[in-house]
Amino acid sequence: MTFTGDFTLNHLYDFNNPASQPFGWWSDQTVTQANGLFSPHIQSGNVLGGQALRTVNNLPLFTLGAFAFVTTSVGISGADSGRFVQGIVDLSGHGYTGGDFVTWQFTAPPYDITHFENDVTGPITLMFLAFRETGHVPDAGGTSILLAVGFVVLFGCRRIALVRTRATPHRRQGIR
Numbered sequence: 298m299t300f301t302g303d304f305t306l307n308h309l310y311d312f313n314n315p316a317s318q319p320f321g322w323w324s325d326q327t328v329t330q331a332n333g334l335f336s337p338h339i340q341s342g343n344v345l346g347g348q349a350l351r352t353v354n355n356l357p358l359f360t361l362g363a364f365a366f367v368t369t370s371v372g373i374s375g376a377d378s379g380r381f382v383q384g385i386v387d388l389s390g391h392g393y394t395g396g397d398f399v400t401w402q403f404t405a406p407p408y409d410i411t412h413f414e415n416d417v418t419g420p421i422t423l424m425f426l427a428f429r430e431t432g433h434v435p436d437a438g439g440t441s442i443l444l445a446v447g448f449v450v451l452f453g454c455r456r457i458a459l460v461r462t463r464a465t466p467h468r469r470q471g472i473r
Contacts, residue, residue: 300326
């Protein structure tokens with residue numbers, strides 16, 4: 298799912314004491330696209346209510362289309378010119394059985410830490426992603442074919458080397 302809206306960075310947020318203040322606040326976010334497991338229940342134009350983004354304790358809880366997105370951890374990385382913010386989510390609702398890795402993420406509005414005396418608000422694209430880890434990369438047989446071709450080339454080179462060795466007459470050198 299993809300949302301658009303604004304995010305306000307809290308100029309009082311302290312990375313050394315993240316529990317003291319929220320990192321910022323989401324405005325209402327509007328769905329621009331929903332696909333996959335969300336598409337039958339969430340449509341473009343649905344609104345996700347704004348709330349504070351705390352990074353420790355009282356983590357965000359989102360509800361939309363009878364889904365509940367319970368944030369279990371939040372990570373912030375990158376430079377002041379656009380910090381990447383990501384939350385790991387436990388998803389429930391609509392008979393969802395689990396098994397997917399679910400996350401929300403966005404890039405915060407840029408700011409200058411040397412002149413950050415006031416909150417900064419800017420547009421963001423908030424994304425909720427759900428994907429299943431299958432534990433393997435599907436292979437339609439390409440790896441086996443590549444291995445077989447490698448063995449054929451290796452044995453072919455060995456065969457050519459043996460033929461050349463037998464075809465070359467041995468020279469005897471005399472002792473002087």
